[in-house]
Amino acid sequence: MTSPVKGRPSDQQTTVKDQEIAAEQRYVDLAYERLEQMREDAQAMLREGFRQSLAGTKASLVDRDAMVHQASLRAQALDVADDGLVFGRLDLSSEEIRYIGRIGVRTGEHDSLVIDWRAPAAEDFYRATPEDPRGVVRRRVLHSRGHAVVDLEDDLLDPEAADGLTIVGDGAFLASLARTREGAMRDIVATIQREQDEVIRAPADGTVLVRGAPGTGKTAVALHRVAYLLFRHRRRFGSRGVLVVGPNRRFTAYIERVLPSLGEGSATLRSLGDLVEGATAVVHDAPEPARLKGSEAMVRILRRAISDQVPGAPEELRVVHKGVVVRLDRARLDKIRNEVHRRSRGSVNAARARAADLLLDALWSRYSDIGGPEAAASAPGGAELQLWNDLLAADGLGDLDEGGDGAGGGQGGGRTKPAGKREEFIARVREQREFTGFLVAWWPIRTPMEVLRSLSDPARLRHAAGRDLEREEVALLSVSWEEGNPLTYQDVALLDELDSLLGSPPRPPRRRPKASDDDPYVVDGVNILTGEEVADDDWEPEMRELTTSMERVEQSRRVDDGVVEERPEYAHIVVDEAQDLSPMQWRMLGRRGRQASWTIVEDPAQSAWEDLDAAREAMDIALGAERPSSGRSSSGRSRRRPKKTTPRARHEYELTTNYRNSTEIAAVSARVLARALPDARPARAVRTSGIDPVVNVVPEKDLESAARDAVEELLGQVEGTIGLIVPLAMHLGQQSLDAEEPTSIDRVRLAEGLPERVQVLDVLEAKGLEFDAAVIVAPETVAAQSPRGLRVLYVAVSRATQRLTVLTADPAWRQTLLGQERSG
Numbered sequence: 001m002t003s004p005v006k007g008r009p010s011d012q013q014t015t016v017k018d019q020e021i022a023a024e025q026r027y028v029d030l031a032y033e034r035l036e037q038m039r040e041d042a043q044a045m046l047r048e049g050f051r052q053s054l055a056g057t058k059a060s061l062v063d064r065d066a067m068v069h070q071a072s073l074r075a076q077a078l079d080v081a082d083d084g085l086v087f088g089r090l091d092l093s094s095e096e097i098r099y100i101g102r103i104g105v106r107t108g109e110h111d112s113l114v115i116d117w118r119a120p121a122a123e124d125f126y127r128a129t130p131e132d133p134r135g136v137v138r139r140r141v142l143h144s145r146g147h148a149v150v151d152l153e154d155d156l157l158d159p160e161a162a163d164g165l166t167i168v169g170d171g172a173f174l175a176s177l178a179r180t181r182e183g184a185m186r187d188i189v190a191t192i193q194r195e196q197d198e199v200i201r202a203p204a205d206g207t208v209l210v211r212g213a214p215g216t217g218k219t220a221v222a223l224h225r226v227a228y229l230l231f232r233h234r235r236r237f238g239s240r241g242v243l244v245v246g247p248n249r250r251f252t253a254y255i256e257r258v259l260p261s262l263g264e265g266s267a268t269l270r271s272l273g274d275l276v277e278g279a280t281a282v283v284h285d286a287p288e289p290a291r292l293k294g295s296e297a298m299v300r301i302l303r304r305a306i307s308d309q310v311p312g313a314p315e316e317l318r319v320v321h322k323g324v325v326v327r328l329d330r331a332r333l334d335k336i337r338n339e340v341h342r343r344s345r346g347s348v349n350a351a352r353a354r355a356a357d358l359l360l361d362a363l364w365s366r367y368s369d370i371g372g373p374e375a376a377a378s379a380p381g382g383a384e385l386q387l388w389n390d391l392l393a394a395d396g397l398g399d400l401d402e403g404g405d406g407a408g409g410g411q412g413g414g415r416t417k418p419a420g421k422r423e424e425f426i427a428r429v430r431e432q433r434e435f436t437g438f439l440v441a442w443w444p445i446r447t448p449m450e451v452l453r454s455l456s457d458p459a460r461l462r463h464a465a466g467r468d469l470e471r472e473e474v475a476l477l478s479v480s481w482e483e484g485n486p487l488t489y490q491d492v493a494l495l496d497e498l499d500s501l502l503g504s505p506p507r508p509p510r511r512r513p514k515a516s517d518d519d520p521y522v523v524d525g526v527n528i529l530t531g532e533e534v535a536d537d538d539w540e541p542e543m544r545e546l547t548t549s550m551e552r553v554e555q556s557r558r559v560d561d562g563v564v565e566e567r568p569e570y571a572h573i574v575v576d577e578a579q580d581l582s583p584m585q586w587r588m589l590g591r592r593g594r595q596a597s598w599t600i601v602e603d604p605a606q607s608a609w610e611d612l613d614a615a616r617e618a619m620d621i622a623l624g625a626e627r628p629s630s631g632r633s634s635s636g637r638s639r640r641r642p643k644k645t646t647p648r649a650r651h652e653y654e655l656t657t658n659y660r661n662s663t664e665i666a667a668v669s670a671r672v673l674a675r676a677l678p679d680a681r682p683a684r685a686v687r688t689s690g691i692d693p694v695v696n697v698v699p700e701k702d703l704e705s706a707a708r709d710a711v712e713e714l715l716g717q718v719e720g721t722i723g724l725i726v727p728l729a730m731h732l733g734q735q736s737l738d739a740e741e742p743t744s745i746d747r748v749r750l751a752e753g754l755p756e757r758v759q760v761l762d763v764l765e766a767k768g769l770e771f772d773a774a775v776i777v778a779p780e781t782v783a784a785q786s787p788r789g790l791r792v793l794y795v796a797v798s799r800a801t802q803r804l805t806v807l808t809a810d811p812a813w814r815q816t817l818l819g820q821e822r823s824g
């Protein structure tokens with residue numbers, strides 16, 4: 001918001017400015033008085049809501065809930081507006097004056113005192129330029145501390161119409177960019193720039209894709225867009241929800257105050273490690289396992305993994321009916337398993353009932369083939385059967401020839417099936433502990449986590465991988481999934497994929513029915529087909545282990561009263577740092593936004609992901625494009641995705657000004673960019689600090705101590721945050737294959753004793769963050785750690801607002817970072 005006419009500091013100017021500030025203060029005081037009144041009204045509404053609840057009728061409870069909800073939202077928004085309520089003023093050529101603020105404020109007579117920044121009437125505040133003044137003569141930004149106006153800055157947009165208007169200001173906007181960073185992102189509501197405003201107010205439908213170099217305000221803009229959408233389309237986005245996804249927890253912690261400070265507490269903020277209920281990741285895979293886990297091949301691998309025999313499954317089913325032992329061997333069982341998977345894709349857990357049916361069919365068929373009791377009676381060993389007959393008769397269970405279906409008729413090759421007995425056979429066998437016990441062990445209700453961990457067995461993973469993984473890749477992945485190894489960000493997407501493949505067990509009814517003696521599938525107080533606990537006084541808890549995994553699945557989904565909670569879906573999804581999402585992560589997001597509109601924010605030049613084309617394709621599908629027919633998903637859930645006949649609208653924007661880095665730091669990051677992507681264009685930095693970045697060459701063994709020294713020095717030079725950014729720790733699997741790490745930095749030792757404003761973090765954790773000062777350790781290692789290492793380094797060197805120190809063991813890097821002329 002640079003003005004063509006700047007205020008010149010002089011005694012007279014100071015006086016004029018003070019007068020102007022005093023005049024604005026009077027207006028602002030008026031707005032605060034009214035805000036106080038609105039607050040009292042909101043409190044009264046809240047009290048009224050609670051009072052109604054005492055009336056007690058159902059209708060009044062619903063009204064009460066709605067009223068209390070509205071009133072508390074209102075009260076929240078009013079509280080937020082307390083700080084810097086009014087931040088802008090427009091003087092129009094029509095002589096109208098508009099004040100712009102965090103929320104709309106009206107007089108008791110409904111005249112506008114302050115216009116909400118998201119309202120159409122506020123648009124000119126952000127869009128007017130000298131070239132296109134849109135009827136605005138002067139734009140004024142009011143800087144406040146609490147309720148007090150402390151500074152003003154004017155832009156004169158239409159000098160010819162400025163008759164009698166005072167213009168004050170001294171570049172406070174640029175100064176505000178250099179402000180100290182306190183560890184949490186702040187809103188930019190008073191200084192949103194035109195190109196940013198266009199993104200914020202972009203159409204609510206379809207996809208908005210925003211690109212821009214580091215520091216161009218992509219994150220800030222995406223968050224302000226959420227506030228805008230919730231304000232302008234409250235019904236649509238407020239009820240079905242907005243999800244904001246960031247790369248990691250540090251990042252979500254960094255941005256979490258922005259939306260509440262804009263009065264919007266209702267959006268859901270998640271990192272890629274927190275999207276799946278019950279699983280949280282806070283570590284990254286090393287580049288190679290990350291590449292493997294993120295690729296679409298994992299869909300096939302996981303699908304095969306859940307179709308394979310479960311670990312520890314019994315190899316034989318054996319039941320006895322009327323004295324005849326009926327067996328199904330491994331080969332037969334495998335066929336049945338494949339058949340169940342074939343028929344019930346997409347919901348493996350729910351298929352247990354079908355598995356039971358097919359097993360019973362096969363048992364019956366086997367029983368019939370061997371002639372049932374009739375065959376046995378005439379076969380050698382018939383005396384034994386006779387004994388059974390006698391026993392059964394003594395139990396009052398009737399003769400084995402009961403039904404007169406041809407005693408002895410089923411002998412040799414000309415046997416006929418004992419027709420009419422099928423139902424009885426199935427009913428009896430189904431009740432047998434041998435059968436139900438087998439079913440639970442052979443077709444257990446599986447959890448995504450258990451399936452993933454089962455792939456730590458290299459033989460199992462190799463089998464599931466087929467030709468999709470090389471031997472070394474199998475080794476790398478199986479190690480990473482060993483019990484005790486932490487879940488990674490990529491693992492979370494795999495768990496979600498598994499969850500969608502496994503599905504939930506058949507839904508239990510809402511009420512727990514009484515245990516019924518008639519239900520053969522009730523074992524130890526749990527219906528083994530539905531996972532439902534059945535009221536049963538005789539239930540013995542120690543037998544529960546038969547169904548624990550099933551219960552876990554159930555518990556993770558069940559909220560009160562047995563209602564099953566499905567994966568939440570949202571009306572709008574914002575994806576920040578989208579260039580780093582793997583195909584598997586896009587699939588995870590796609591499941592949460594099948595009907596959503598999207599805001600995607602990215603910088604392809606910062607991408608650590610190798611196969612951007614595959615990720616793009618996965619993104620397009622997540623955003624609602626048709627899947628190419630040959631690659632149609634065979635997961636049941638995706639197949640059920642409603643067909644979209646019209647491609648979604650896509651609006652693309654580019655942000656071009658770097659508001660974060662000083663021009664000096666931006667020059668360093670531009671040199672890294674030139675090496676990473678020679679054709680890419682860096683953003684234009686607008687603030688010059690006069691402080692040159694420092695690049696020191698130190699022996700590799702001294703990198704750690706040099707890093708400590710650099711931080712100590714910076715602590716005396718900047719007031720705010722310092723990022724100490726180190727190469728990626730090459731843990732999990734990578735380590736076992738590549739034991740020789742080029743540079744091993746001990747982060748814990750590095751962080752010891754440092755004040756809270758210093759964060760030690762690896763290059764991937766640094767994504768999206770910013771600091772007053774940054775120390776980058778071993779750029780040569782960062783660049784060499786993965787095929788995309790240079791881009792990762794580009795991210796790291798563009799984090800600092802004021803000071804940048806780089807420590808390298810390789811003198812050539814000094815030249816690379818500082819450029820030819822300054823390095824020598």
Ligand SMILES: Nc1ncnc2c1ncn2[C@@H]1O[C@H](COP(=O)(O)OP(=O)(O)OP(=O)(O)O)[C@@H](O)[C@H]1O
Pocket residue numbers: 177186187188191192193196212213214215216217218219220221603659660767768769770798
């Ligand atoms: N219009 C603006 N007024 C004031 N500050 C701004 C403006 N736009 C951006 N900034 C500031 O610039 C910094 C960078 O913004 P942001 O983090 O949103 O950039 P980014 O494009 O997401 O960067 P990266 O790609 O590195 O994540 C933040 O401190 C933000 O508050």
